[in-house]
Amino acid sequence: MMHIPMNKFILIVLLACVFTGRAEQIGVNFEYPDVEGDFYLAGTVFFPPSSILSINNICVLDTNTKKEIASKIVVVEKWPDDSIMSVEIIFPANSQKKTEYAISYGSDVKRRKTFSEPAVLPTVSFFPAGTGRSAENVDVSVGQINVRVDKSASVRYWWYIVPMVILLFLTVYRSVRTIRTQKL
């Protein structure tokens, strides 16, 4: 059996406690316009509850080069727990350099590039791919609407149960060892 020194094992457990943040990506669907050169892509993106607390944890990536693209992000709505529900994002694109974009978000994401005063350019709407909410309207005159409210928030905090159980196990293990040395 492989022997792992106790202090290294504990260090790994503690690191597991700290590095629990993740980054998620949302694809961006749009059609290139008939204009040549630069244009803006704008759209609204929704996030699950408790996932994002600051716009600094959202950034736009060029998926080909994996580099960040300067973006302007404005908060539209918030969840009751103060986390961000939706944001409006606007960022520059170019019809000649055809590429794909993604919106990255999460506690590990740090937004570095921003722009505040965009030039007058044509704007094309994009639609986020893979989020739970549709951008379309609901026609209320069609009949009964069933609304289901899913109150279960993100499961990411359950991950803490792993280091917690390991730490408790180690505490009990070491306590038994201490008691044994005193009773020998």
Place this chain on the structure above:
Amino acid sequence: MIRISVARRIVQLICFVLLVYGGYIFKDWKESAETSQQSIFPSLKAPEGSISTTQFAKGSILWPSGATPVIENYPPSLVCRFNPKGGMFKACILHFFSENLTWQTSFKYLLPYITLFIALCFLLGRVWCGWVCPIGTVGDFLTYLRRKMNIPVRRFPERFRFNLSFTGYSLMVIALVISTVIGMPNYARFQCYWFLPYCQICPARLICPMFGLIKPNWKDFSTGITTSFTILAWIVLGLFVAAFYFGRRVWCHMCPVGLINSWFNKGAGIELRKKAIKCIKCGYCADACPMGLTAMYELNRDAIYNQTGCIMCMRCVEVCPRKGCLRVSFFGKQIGNTKRRKLDAKKVSEPVQ
């Protein structure tokens, strides 16, 4: 090399300043704390209709916190929520459990806080009580005054110490049961009187704001329940201060936060070890122990000493006259050792009656 007791005093003083005045010092950190801390630690808030510390009127016994703390976290030591503006952290761990039982917060949101608490306790055991706790620091200052007044210290019998711990556990259980009951929808109307029941009688609720440049709310005679809590809080504070004129660290035997920390002491990363062959049974370690523990003196074999009652002040290591007899280690790695010194009972230890 710096003496352990001197190092402890310096650490206690720094921690006292940070914990009691940290809110004033690091108030500008709030912005960065919001983005960096809360992504790992979820923001815990009172649900609609529930009582929170910020909702109380000025006249209430529960002084409103007034300002949000710099770091939204609950360390294992006493950092009182009722020290508005000055408090750096959110509160102590008992406040955390009481508050969230009443709010019926989902267990998953508590997990990051509980994990951090367990990690700190696992690493350091009751080092928090001996080196960090501001109430312990106040207690040590009262002990210093008692020594200056030449009042002899008494060692309380084992039975008395057991009774103190039993009282602490009883108060903790009662407080947690009350917090759970008032969280139920049928009993929510009692929240305005019974919210954070232990905090209402804890001496830290009066002492921390007093040092934090805030006038503590000493009295609330508006209803029968608040009058009872006011009188109980006075009695507990009186006993807290008076106890230091008879013994050292008496409150630590019944402090619920210390009792929770003590569960981790035997398995903590920090260890006190004894080399029995070098012990000359001088009894200095037993005399010097502020918790009045004698187990280190009584140990007749090489062993890890860690007792649940030990606050890891390491006075025993400091006063031991035999080189290498007692040592402090961290996961088996030695970090401190006893030095050879001439026996001088007056200097190294306080005689116990």
